[in-house]
Amino acid sequence: MANSRTFKTILLGFGEVLTGIVGILSAAILSRLLPISEYGSYRQVFIIYGTIGPLLCLGLPQALYYFLPRNREQSRSILSSNLAALILLGGLFTLFLWAGGSTLVAKSFNNPQLGSLLCLFAPYTLFALPILAVSPYLVSLDRVQALVPYSVGSRLLMLAGAVLPVLWFRTVETAVIGAVFSTFLASAVGLVLMHRVCRQGEWRPSWAQVKQQVKYSIPLGASGVMGMLSVNFDKLLVSMMSNPAKLAVYANGAMELPMIGVVANSATSVLLPEFSALCQKRDYGKVLQLWHRAMVKCSLILLPVMVFCFAMAPEIIRILFSAKYADSMIPFRIYLLIIPLRITSWSLVPMAAGFNRIVLAVEGVSCFTQVLLGFLLIRIVGANGAAIAAVINTYAAVSLGYLFWIRRYTKISWRHLLPWREISKVLLASLLPGIVFISRSRIITDDYLRVLLLGVFYAGGSVWLFSRFRLIEMNVMFQGVWQWIRSSATR
Known part of the structure; x- marks a missing residue:
């Protein structure tokens, strides 16, 4: 079980969810402790790192998934070469910021305070990049049991590092210093x-290994840069075209919930090997059958979450960030309007068919169009225009990019390309229980109680309608839950 693909996928997904939760908790606490403009400057620092980070690491951590399983007897040399490259790249960026780069960046963002914050932040990249190798390394050597405690501990440590100093000093500088130290x-x-797990080979880095890993990882790094740009570029634009206070308000709202991407990514990790085999056999009917089934299952989770969060957005924002961030x-x-597209990873079929260049092309064009x-x-509608652009661009990339290519490759009609009927039923079943939101302000006044009680009623109504629409079987679901409880109790 511990070495199964599904188990590894669950652990990786758990790490992503945990990272997202810690990020939201950190933002929620710092939003209350810091003035809006200082909190906006703090967010600017990490938006810059989130954009430049994938470029710095060049996809090197993902290269471990490829090289370690094939050369276990050289695991120490592979790891040390990978870490040496990451530390070198992180060190170069640190020196760039200290050598005047922080001032240049601060001028481009029209925020004088940002320069001093980036100088304090500079060592962060030197320490953060090696952390990216921990998960691929442990998973590649089938040591996933050690990954969970490290993931939990490191995320909690980073949360404490950013928050605890601010509780005492109430300055943005202490938040940055705490983040660097943690x-x-x-x-x-x-x-x-990693040193304790690594048993085979020599510790001396190999220049030949570094070149091999960089050569392999550069396409992954390019794809990662484009992916992170699509995630962060709206915030980057708002940072450069407005002040830190407006960025703070925008950035707290312009987020995807932690579980959203993980649901589809986890399904992708499980389906990709099987899709690859089916595409090789040109059995596209079976590919679509499995793909449709995965889409519907993911939509049963994501679409109700979208409807509930959309209806309860004012309460959720006040609970997380306080009333001063109501906007x-x-x-x-x-x-939230992007969520219907998160029911699957649209790059799954091109990747399974061996057309990674299609993914790179779509992401590249998507980045360019999102900039424009x-x-x-x-310019037209203010900061929220960046979010509108992100939504429009995402729908365009999926429909004009991935779906158009998949239809041409599989020669399947638009009518049968997606499970339109089933997804429509899921959306309808998610919308109908929304009647519980109509009189919420008259019945319940406390935000926490309102979200909790209406959430319970909404979830119950959605599950009941899913059953009535024959999207789920209640008996099978309850039996599965009961079997899971029994198996957990007997371990």
């Missing part, structure tokens, strides 16, 4: 953990 500790623990509700609701559209809409 990342240093997490990196040190990760290096020790964050607008970009939050706009971002985001710049235009921010």
Whole structure:
């Protein structure tokens, strides 16, 4: 069980969810402790890192998934070569910021405070990049049991590092220093953990290994840069075209819920090997059958979440970030409109068919169009135009990019390409229980109680309608839950 693909996928998904939750908790706490403008400057620092990080690491951590299983007897050399490259790249960026790069970046963002914050932040990349190798390394060597405690501990440490100093000093500088110090500790623990797991080969880095890994990982790095740009570019544009206070309000709302991407990504990790075999046999009917089934299952989770969060957006924002960020509700609701596209990973079929260049091309064009559209809409409607641009661009990339290519490749009609009927039934069953939201302000006044009680009623109504629409079988679901409880109790 511990070495199964599904188990590894669950653990990787758990790490992603945990990272997202810690990010939201950190934002929620710092939003309350810091003035809006200082909190906006803090978010600017990490938006810059989130955009440049994939470029710095060049996809090197993912290269471990390829090289370690094939050369276990050289695991130490592979790891040390990977870490040496990551530390070198992180160190170069640190030196760039200290050598005047922080001032250049601050000028481009029209925020003088950002320069001093980036100087304090500079060592972060030196410590953060090696952490990216921990998960691929442990998974590749089938040591996933050690990954969970490290993931939990390191995320909690980073949360404490950013929040606890601010509780005492109430300045943005202490938040940045705390984040750097906690990342240093997490990196040190990760290096020790990998050292203990690593048993074979020499520790001396190999220049030949570094070149091999860089050559393999550059396409992955390019794809990662484009993916992160699509995630962060709207916030980057708002940062450059407005002030930190407006960014703070926008960034708190312009987020995807932690579980959203993980649901589809987990399904992708499980389906990709099987899809590859079926595409090789040109059995596209079976591919679509499995793909449709996965879409419907994911939609049963994601579409109700979208409807509930859209209806309860004012309460959710007030609970998370306080009433002073009430306007964050607008970009939050706009971002929720992307969720219908998150029921699957649209790059799954091109990747399974061996057309990775299609993924790279779609992501590249998508980044370019988002730059143009985001710049235009921010000029017209303000900061929220960046969120609108992100939604429009995402739908265009899926429909004009991935779906158009998949239809041409499989020669399947638009009518049968997606499970339109089933997805429509899921959406209808998710919308109908929304009647519970109509009189919410008259019955319940407390935000926490309102979200809790209406959430319970809404979930119950959605599950009942899913059953009535024959989207799920209640007996099978209850039997599965009961078997899981029994198996957990007997372990």
